[in-house]
Amino acid sequence: MKHQPAVLIVEDEPAIAELIAVNLRHNGFRPTWAMDSDSAQRELDAVLPDLILLDWMLPGESGLTLAxxxxxxxxTKAVPIIMLTARGDEADRVAGxxxxxxxYLVKPxxxxxxxARIRAVLRRRAPEQTGxxxxxxxxxxxxxTHRVTxxxxxxxxxxxEFKLLQYLMSHAERVHSRGQLLDKVWGDHVFIEERTVDVHVKRLREALGDASVMVETVRGAGYRFTVQPVAAAVSLTGRD
Structure with a gap:
């Protein structure tokens, strides 16, 4: 029997939740519904879904806080989350x-x-779950283990930053444009500006510390993960 992915819908408006659930059922998914943060947490404690559709505005804790x-x-950190919201500004999308x-899905x-977005997210997440x-x-x-050392x-x-590093390391020595990174790391349905990639690369480098030299900026082209600068740095420090 074909696996039916379980989807937890966290949405406080019953009409919207029911419409989503009906469409998911008709397309081979197993939806469950939680109308606030407390019931969503109870559902997650009971069983982990394959994916969460999470409304930004909820009674009690917000979707942003829950995420x-x-x-x-x-x-729960490996469970894919798609935010549902009426907030369409770039700053809100970046926050999510x-x-x-x-x-990110903007209502309506x-x-x-x-x-399409659910299937795309599940496809992107599948390789990660193999470990x-x-x-x-x-x-x-x-x-x-979701750890970096x-x-x-x-x-x-x-x-x-973890997803960005994972993609760069999995495709080491190749140059990736900002557009390509948006497509592969954030997903081709996410409409955010390419400069957002620069912000996350900066954060990634800050987190990597001494290893940050491996994330190279290729002027006019994009970014590349390379071990060459580290090897060169080590050989220079080893000279008398």
Whole structure:
């Protein structure tokens, strides 16, 4: 029997939640509904869904607060989150993505768009769930434990910086334009400006500390992960 992905809908408006649930059911998903932060937490405590559709404006704690909390929790940090909101400003979209959301749906949205984004997020997340670690130049990123270390020292990265580093390390030595990174890390349905990539690269470098030299800016082209600068730095410091 084909797996039916479970989707937790966190939405305080019953009419919207019911419409989403009906469309999900008709397209091979198993929806459950929570109308506020408390009931959403109870649903998550009971069983982890394959994906969460999370409304920004909720009674009690906001969707933004919930997303941050779930991303900080080891049990729920790998569950994909798509934010639902009437907020369409770029600053709000960036805030939602910074909180750990994988994608963003601005109301009103079509069923076709919703289903496309859900499937895209589940596809992007699938490789992560298989686990595995990548080690380059003394920097190790482990998707199973969501940990990053440099020369065996732990580093603290936000969820977006983790995904950005994971993509760069998985495609080391290749140059990626800002548009490509938006597509691969944030998803091709996220409409945010390319300069947002620069902000997250800056944060990533700050988090990497001494390992930051491996994230190179290629002028006029984009960014590249390379171990060459680290090797060169080590050889220079080793000379008399």
């Amino acid at each position: 941050k909390r779930w991303r900080a929790d080891a049990r 993505l910074d909180a750990g959301a994988d994608d 949205f079509s069923t076709k768009e919703m289903l 595995g670690a990548v080690t380059l130049g003394g920097l190790t990123l482990d998707t199973a 440099f020369q065996e020292q732990p580093l603290k990265l936000g969820p977006t």
